[in-house]
Every structure is written in structure tokens, then in C-alpha cells.
Amino acid sequence: MPTTKQEAVLRVEGIDVAYGDVQVLWEVSFEVRAGEILVLVGANGAGKSTTLKTISALLSPSAGRIVFQGQPIQALKPYEILALGVAQVPEGRRLFGEMTVEENLLMGSLSPHAKAKRKQTMDWVYELFPRLRERRRQPAGTMSGGEQQMAAIGRGLMALPKLLMFDEPSLGLSPLLTEHIFELIKKVNAEGLTVLLVEQNVHHTLAMCDRAYVLENGRIVLTGSGQELLANPHVREAYLGV
Amino acid sequence: MDVLLQTLVAGLLKGGLYALIGIGMTLIMGVMGIINLAHGQMMMVAMYLTFVLFTFLGLDPYFSLLLTMPALFLLGAAVQRWALNPLLKVESLLPQNQVLMTVGIGMVLTEVMRFIFSSNYQSLKTGYSDATFFLGQISFSVPLTIAFLVACLFTSLMFWFLLKTDLGRSIRAVAQDAEAAQLMGVNAERIRTITMGLGAALVAAAGTLLLPVYYLFPDIGKPFTTKAFIITILGGLGSTVGAILGGVTLGLAEALGSTFLGMQYEDLVGLVIFILVLLFLPGGFKRLTKV
Ligand SMILES: Nc1ncnc2c1ncn2[C@@H]1O[C@H](COP(=O)(O)OP(=O)(O)OP(=O)(O)O)[C@@H](O)[C@H]1O
Ligand SMILES: [Mg+2]
Numbered sequence: 001m002p003t004t005k006q007e008a009v010l011r012v013e014g015i016d017v018a019y020g021d022v023q024v025l026w027e028v029s030f031e032v033r034a035g036e037i038l039v040l041v042g043a044n045g046a047g048k049s050t051t052l053k054t055i056s057a058l059l060s061p062s063a064g065r066i067v068f069q070g071q072p073i074q075a076l077k078p079y080e081i082l083a084l085g086v087a088q089v090p091e092g093r094r095l096f097g098e099m100t101v102e103e104n105l106l107m108g109s110l111s112p113h114a115k116a117k118r119k120q121t122m123d124w125v126y127e128l129f130p131r132l133r134e135r136r137r138q139p140a141g142t143m144s145g146g147e148q149q150m151a152a153i154g155r156g157l158m159a160l161p162k163l164l165m166f167d168e169p170s171l172g173l174s175p176l177l178t179e180h181i182f183e184l185i186k187k188v189n190a191e192g193l194t195v196l197l198v199e200q201n202v203h204h205t206l207a208m209c210d211r212a213y214v215l216e217n218g219r220i221v222l223t224g225s226g227q228e229l230l231a232n233p234h235v236r237e238a239y240l241g242v
Numbered sequence: 243m244d245v246l247l248q249t250l251v252a253g254l255l256k257g258g259l260y261a262l263i264g265i266g267m268t269l270i271m272g273v274m275g276i277i278n279l280a281h282g283q284m285m286m287v288a289m290y291l292t293f294v295l296f297t298f299l300g301l302d303p304y305f306s307l308l309l310t311m312p313a314l315f316l317l318g319a320a321v322q323r324w325a326l327n328p329l330l331k332v333e334s335l336l337p338q339n340q341v342l343m344t345v346g347i348g349m350v351l352t353e354v355m356r357f358i359f360s361s362n363y364q365s366l367k368t369g370y371s372d373a374t375f376f377l378g379q380i381s382f383s384v385p386l387t388i389a390f391l392v393a394c395l396f397t398s399l400m401f402w403f404l405l406k407t408d409l410g411r412s413i414r415a416v417a418q419d420a421e422a423a424q425l426m427g428v429n430a431e432r433i434r435t436i437t438m439g440l441g442a443a444l445v446a447a448a449g450t451l452l453l454p455v456y457y458l459f460p461d462i463g464k465p466f467t468t469k470a471f472i473i474t475i476l477g478g479l480g481s482t483v484g485a486i487l488g489g490v491t492l493g494l495a496e497a498l499g500s501t502f503l504g505m506q507y508e509d510l511v512g513l514v515i516f517i518l519v520l521l522f523l524p525g526g527f528k529r530l531t532k533v
Contacts (some may be wrong), residue, residue, distance in 0.1 A: 020333065056425055082427030094422035096415050107415055110408060110427045159427070 009034050009194055010055070010086070010163055015064030015074070017047075017054050024050050025218045027064070032163060037185070037195040039205045039226065041239065042215035048198040049091050051215070052165050055196075056088050057081045068163070083111045085162035089169060091198075093152040097141025101132055101151050104140050108158030117160060125154040128184060146177045153181070157188065164188075165196040170204075182208060202239040206230045214239075244379050249501040250494065251380055257493025258390035262448040263466065264473030264485035265400060266441035272417035272480035273437040276340045280321070280348035281445055282466030288314050288446035289462070290355055292453045296366050303368065303450050304388065310450045311443040318442025321347055322435045348463060356460040364458045371454045389451035396447055397486065400440075404482065413437055417480060445470070465509075472516045478526030487527040491515065 008031040017025035024047045032038045042048050053059045055066060057078045066074040068084055076084075087108075095104050105125060109118045126133040129150045135143060140151055149169060156164050166185065170178040178201065186208060189195045199205040206212055206226040214222040214235065222229065229235045236242045263285065270278045288310045295301040295309060325347060326340050373384035404410035415423040416433045424430050445466075473492055477484025492512050499511025519526060 058421060058424060077429065078424040079427040079429045082425075088425050090422060090425055094419055094425070096418045096422065098418055099411070099414065103411055106408070107411055107423070107426045107428075110412070115408075155426070 007034050008032065009069055010196070011065075011067040012051070012055070013065040013067065015051075015054060015061035015066065017050055017059055017061050019050075019059075023062075023218070025054070025061075028215070028218070028220055029064075030213045030220060030223070032194060032196050033210075035189075035192065035194055036210040037189050037197060037208065039209040039212040040196065040198045040215055041200070041202050041205065041212060042198075043200070043238075046215045047218040048215055049167055050218075052088055052090075052167050052196075052198060055081070055086065055165065079111075082159060082161075083113075085113075085160075086165070087156050087159035087161035087163075088165040089152050089156035089167065091167035091171065093148045095140040095148055095151055095155070098139055100137050101140050101143070102136040104151055104155050105132075105136075105158050108155035109160070111159060114158060114160045118158070121158050121160060125157055128157075128187075129154055145172050146174070149173060149177075149181060153184065161193070163194045163196060165198070167198045168200060169197075170199065170201045178204070202235070203230075206235075245501065248380055249497045251382065252386075253494035253497030254490060255383070255386040255390045255493070256497060257490035258393040259448045259452055259489075260469065260473055260493045261486040261489030262393045262396060262451075263445050263470045264477060264489040265397060265482055266444035266448075267470040267474045268477060268480055268482055268485040269413070269437055269444075270441040271474055272482075273413060274322075274326070274340065274434055275337060276344070277471060277474065278438070278441065279341060279344040279467055279471075280351060280463075281441070281470045282468070283348040283351040283463030284314055284318060284442045285445040285449035285466050286355065286458075286460065286463035287317065287351055288449035289453050289456075289458050290359060291446075292450045293364055293366055293458060296368075303366065303454055304392075307392070307447055307450050310446045314446035315439040315443040319435045319439035321442075322438035326438070327431055327434060348467065352460050352463055359460065361459055361461075365456070366453050366458075368454050383455065385451075385454045389455075392447070392451055396444065400444070401482070409436070469512070472512060476516065476519050476526050481526070484527040491527075 010032040012028060012030050014027045014029050015025055016023060016027060028051060040048055040051065050059065054061055057076055061074055065072050068086060073081060073084065096107060105122055109115055109121060114121065131147060132150055132154055135147060140148060143151065153169065169181050173181065182204060185195060185197065197205060197209065206229050209226040212224065212226055212229050213220050222232065222234065267278060267281050291310045291313060292303050292306045295306045296303060325343055329335055329340050329343060330337065370384045374381045375384060404414060412423065412428045412433055415426065415428060416430050420430050469492060473485055473488040476488030476491055495511045495515045496508045500508040503511065
């Protein structure tokens with residue numbers, strides 16, 4: 001798929017988000033361009049997951065807009081967001097623990113366009129993660145953390161999204177497995193999938209991404225290419241510990 | 243020996259119906275996280291519907307299933323859609339407040355039926371109401387045996403539905419993690435509405451099947467709500483296999499109690515078992531089955 005990496009597929013425009021009376025996002029704006037890997041980094045509690053949940057319509061912004069492929073989506077329902085092609089691999093995997101791996105994958109492909117190609121996509125996911133094929137009859141909740149993360153990513157891919165958002169996929173994984181997961185994200189990105197990656201593994205993700213934003217206390221404070229941010233004194237001090 | 247065997251058979255047959263009642267309640271418990279305290283009252287409505295269809299149109303109760311189940315599906319779905327889902331949107335209300343709403347709905351259903359049919363006992367006598375057949379020395383009531391078989395059929399269909407269809411899997415997904423299910427594109431509100439409808443349709447089936455061997459008055463809902471509650475707790479809140487075990491256990495306990503202690507102790511035995519399970523197997527049969 002030819003990618004220009006210029007045109008924005010998703011634009012978040014000045015959103016404020018609150019839990020009840022407690023506001024946690026303040027005028028957050030950023031854009032994700034077609035075909036790129038965009039990284040959003042930030043410390044614990046910065047508001048990264050809140051941002052992704054708002055894009056997925058689990059939360060609604062009290063101000064601002066979210067535009068996907070030219071269409072405002074901030075008032076849509078979660079299932080409508082999925083149908084437009086925006087999926088999420090949530091923080092902490094959130095698999096359906098009492099369902100088998102295969103049932104979890106089936107749950108990933110409920111949107112009409114994904115359901116139509118279910119069998120093919122599942123074969124592709126099993127090729128990406130041969131381990132999941134071996135474990136397909138096992139209840140997801142009984143698998144190791146790494147296997148569960150593979151299943152969660154596989155389930156996200158089953159939606160055949162145009163934009164896939166990952167919320168801290170390296171959480172709790174060994175360095176080796178983290179490497180493997182990041183390689184995989186690069187691979188599906190190279191096949192044409194636009195990626196929004198939220199991470200605390202700052203060094204690694206800034207090195208592999210096209211562009212990045214830094215979120216602090218609910219506000220975007222910095223943006224630039226991965227290399228620029230790796231060289232930025234503030235980022236080096238606050239996130240890389242150098 | 244024969245008496246014991248006879249009692250066990252009677253208990254098992256009744257247990258099949260109880261399982262049907264319990265599975266509906268359990269589904270609702272699993273997905274909505276609440277006990278539906280209008281469950282027995284919904285069954286009572288289905289029984290009156292069966293009664294009317296028989297008395298005025300001469301419809302056989304087994305045929306009426308085709309009407310009472312869809313009718314109660316609609317009633318259950320409407321209750322969820324217009325009375326319970328709106329409560330979930332009020333942030334200042336705890337989800338448990340839905341339970342109070344179900345209590346109110348149960349009362350309304352009871353009083354509406356009392357208004358229409360008065361408090362008089364009704365019954366429905368079919369040609370087979372008292373029919374029995376024998377296997378060896380053991381007698382089987384024809385309507386209860388049919389009820390048992392139909393209950394087994396619906397239970398199997400329900401399992402197939404929950405395990406093998408997208409809608410069934412979505413119901414299980416919402417029960418396990420509603421937010422994650424929404425991230426998969428499940429419309430959780432619609433799933434709640436459908437689940438309440440299914441629960442009501444299942445308990446409607448139990449009511450319709452029971453009517454030929456039972457009697458009917460507006461307050462009959464409440465004891466069945468209690469039974470459904472006991473079955474659900476016995477099964478381990480939200481466990482479908484547990485609900486079947488819970489239903490059969492309650493059926494057997496009641497049968498043994500009424501045979502060996504006397505009719506008036508039927509309900510007491512069920513309650514004693516209930517308390518014993520709470521004390522010694524908290525979490526119900528789910529602890530044994532893990533399903
Ligand atoms: N359900 C909630 N109710 C109230 N406050 C919440 C809720 N979820 C998150 N918050 C608060 O919102 C802020 C942002 O949380 P969020 O989960 O978005 O952070 P994060 O950047 O994803 O952090 P982490 O890296 O730890 O996952 C935090 O201060 C958190 O305490
Ligand atoms: Mg987070």
C-alpha cells in the first residue's frame with residue numbers, strides 16, 4: 001500500500017476530558033498521519049490511556065473534536081468507532097479470560113467488514129503468532145503474560161482496522177519479548193497499518209517511530225520526530241534518565 | 243426403596259424446570275450484575291398468558307410456548323430498555339439500585355394481573371394433566387416428563403447459542419468485561435436488553451410448561467423469584483452450569499423434603515440446603531465446576 005505519511009487520518013483537536021469533576025486532559029491536540037507509527041509517551045497518570053479511551057468513545061470529551069478521515073467521531077458510540085476502522089489493544093490486555101484464545105480472536109472481528117474476512121485474518125494472525133495456534137483451545141486467562149499480550153494484539157488485528165492503537169503493549173514483558181512485540185508492530189505497520197502507540201518504554205519507542213508527542217499532566221508539552229525527541233534535553237532528563 | 247426412587251424421579255423432573263428458571267436468572271446476573279427480583283413475576287405473567295390462550299382460544303400449552311416465549315422476551319427487553327438501562331446512565335446511582343427497580347416491576351406485574359384476573363386461584367386442566375406412565379414400579383407424570391424434556395432441549399440450545407454464535411459470545415464477553423467488549427465493537431446496551439429478554443423467555447417457558455400441573459394466582463410470582471434466587475446462589479452467581487446443578491439440587495431437595503418430612507416442609511428443605519451451601523461452599527457449585 002503506498003503511503004505518503006503526510007495526510008492526517010486521525011486528528012485530535014483540543015479535547016478536554018474529565019472523570020466526573022476531575023479533569024485529566026487539557027486541550028490535547030495531535031494528529032496521526034496515514035501509514036506512520038505515532039508514539040505518545042508520558043509518565044504514569046499523564047493521561048495516555050484516557051486519551052485512547054476517548055478516541056474509542058468509552059469516554060466523551062467535554063470540549064474539542066476528534067476527526068477520523070474527515071469525519072467528526074467524538075459523539076459516536078464505541079461500536080461505530082470500530083466499524084469505521086479504529087481499534088485498540090487495551091492496557092493490561094483485557095482478554096476474555098474464560099474464553100479460549102480462538103473465541104477471543106473471534107470477538108475481535110465483529111464489525112461487518114472484519115467478519116467477512118474472518119477466516120483469512122485468523123490464518124494470518126496464527127502465522128504471525130504460531131504460539132496462538134498451538135494454544136487456540138486454551139482459556140486465555142490461563143496463558144502466560146507474554147502469550148496473553150500476543151492474543152490481545154491478535155484480537156486487535158482481527159478487527160482489520162485502518163488505525164490500531166496500542167496501550168503499553170510492553171507492560172510486564174521480558175526485554176526479549178518486548179523486542180519481539182515491537183518488531184511485530186513495525187511489521188504490520190510496514191504492511192500498511194497506521195499505528196498509534198502509547199508507551200513508557202521511551203527509549204525504544206522513540207527510536208522506532210516516525211513522530212512522537214509527550215504528554216505531561218494531561219497536556220501535550222512536546223512534539224517532534226523520534227530522533228528529535230531522543231536528542232531533546234527535557235526528554236533525556238525526564239524520561240531517559242541521562 | 244421404591245419410594246426413594248419415586249421421589250428422586252419426581253425431584254429430577256421438577257429440577258429440570260427449576261434449571262430453566264435458574265439459567266434465565268443467572269444470565270441476567272452474569273451480564274447485568276444484578277439479581278432480577280421480578281423473575282418469578284415474569285413467569286407468572288407467562289402463566290396467565292398460557293391460561294388465557296387455553297381458555298379463550300383452546301390453545302394447548304405446549305403450542306402456547308411459541309407465543310409466550312416471544313411475548314415475554316419483548317416484555318423483558320422492554321423492561322431493560324426503558325426501566326433499567328436509563329438507571330445506568332445516572333452516575334449518582336449505584337448499579338445496585340436497579341435491583342430496587344426490579345422489585346417495583348415485580349409488584350406492578352402482580353397488581354396488574356390481580357386487577358385483570360382477581361386473586362382467585364385458576365388452573366388449567368388438559369387431557370394429560372393427570373396422565374402417568376410407568377417404567378417398572380416408578381410412575382412418571384406425563385406433563386412433567388414432557389416439561390423436563392423440553393427444559394433439557396432449551397438448556398442445550400442455550401448452551402449452543404452462548405458457545406457457538408457471535409451474539410452468544412458477545413453476551414459472555416459483556417458478562418466478563420463490559421468495557422473490553424465495547425472495545426471489540428459490542429453494543430453493550432443492546433446486549434443487556436437482549437439478555438433480559440432471553441432470561442424472561444426462558445422463565446416463560448418454565449411457567450407455560452408448569453401450568454398444566456400447577457395452579458395460578460397473582461402472588462405466585464414471589465415464591466418463584468425466591469426459588470430462582472436460591473438456584474442462582476447455589477449455582478454460584480452467573481454460572482450457567484452451576485444454575486443447572488442448583489436447579490436439580492433444589493428440585494431433589496424439595497421432593498425428598500415433602501416425601502420424608504411432609505408437604506409443608508417442602509420449602510424448608512430448600513432453604514436449609516441453601517444455608518448449608520452458603521456456609522460450607524460459598525461461591526456455590528461454581529467452585530466445583532469452574533464453568
Ligand atoms: N476511572 C477513573 N476515575 C477517576 N480518575 C481516573 C480514572 N481513570 C484514570 N483516572 C485518573 O486520570 C489520570 C490519567 O490516568 P490514565 O490512566 O489516563 O494515565 P496513563 O497515562 O495511562 O497512566 P499509566 O501509564 O499509569 O497507565 C490519573 O490521574 C488517574 O488517576
Ligand atoms: Mg495507562
